[in-house]
Amino acid sequence: MNTTPELQLALDYVRLPSAIAMALRVQEYVDVIEIGTPLIKAAGIASVAAIREVCPHKRVLADMKTPDVGALEAAMAFDAGADIMTVIAGASIDTVREALAVARERSGKTVMVELTGVRDLDRIAPEWKTIGVTDLVFHREWDAEIHGKSWTDDLLREIRGLIEMGFNVTVTGGITPGIIPFFKSVPVTRFIAGRAIHATDDPVASARALREAIADVFGRP
Numbered sequence: 001m002n003t004t005p006e007l008q009l010a011l012d013y014v015r016l017p018s019a020i021a022m023a024l025r026v027q028e029y030v031d032v033i034e035i036g037t038p039l040i041k042a043a044g045i046a047s048v049a050a051i052r053e054v055c056p057h058k059r060v061l062a063d064m065k066t067p068d069v070g071a072l073e074a075a076m077a078f079d080a081g082a083d084i085m086t087v088i089a090g091a092s093i094d095t096v097r098e099a100l101a102v103a104r105e106r107s108g109k110t111v112m113v114e115l116t117g118v119r120d121l122d123r124i125a126p127e128w129k130t131i132g133v134t135d136l137v138f139h140r141e142w143d144a145e146i147h148g149k150s151w152t153d154d155l156l157r158e159i160r161g162l163i164e165m166g167f168n169v170t171v172t173g174g175i176t177p178g179i180i181p182f183f184k185s186v187p188v189t190r191f192i193a194g195r196a197i198h199a200t201d202d203p204v205a206s207a208r209a210l211r212e213a214i215a216d217v218f219g220r221p
């Protein structure tokens with residue numbers, strides 16, 4: 001079984017042309033392309049369709065971070081061409097259930113629960129398990145990063161606990177090649193990187209460096 005984590009590019013832009021240009025440049029070097037929440041807010045659901053169109057052979061994730069109206073927002077994302085969409089962890093269990101139901105009606109679609117801001121993981125994670133959630137995004141939030149939150153052993157323990165519960169855990173939030181060895185002891189499914197790719201002078205070299213760091217730590221695919 002291949003256990004090398006995948007790499008996802010997060011397109012956190014507010015202008016669609018810039019996002020399209022970056023997707024075209026880097027898609028070959030990543031496994032999944034994410035339409036970031038700011039881009040969806042700025043350019044609408046059409047941004048998902050646009051990235052789908054220019055990256056026809058990539059999995060596309062719409063980072064909706066849906067807080068309510070789970071069925072409608074999941075349908076919007078999937079109808080626009082997303083393979084994966086996210087629901088925010090603070091949404092009610094019914095919102096997660098509604099989004100999951102839409103994914104199940106279609107083939108090959110996934111709902112991920114996005115852990116931004118989650119405060120009661122121990123209580124809520126078993127509920128997600130019970131209703132059939134398979135995939136989580138473990139997020140060290142941008143704003144928390146700005147205010148000094150770093151990747152710590154406590155966070156690593158939380159990630160390990162979720163994996164031991166049977167979830168596929170994707171990790172994000174200021175991921176750089178230098179931080180990848182920190183995650184060596186946890187079999188994460190995928191790393192998401194935004195700024196460490198698109199905000200660098202050479203995004204292709206940066207994506208390759210991330211892939212290389214992942215392979216060095218977890219083995220080559």
Ligand code: 5RP
Pocket residue numbers: 010011012036037063141142172173174175192193194195196
């Ligand atoms: C912010 C996000 C970002 O997409 C995620 O944090 C990845 O971006 P970066 O690698 O720049 O932190 O969801 O809420």
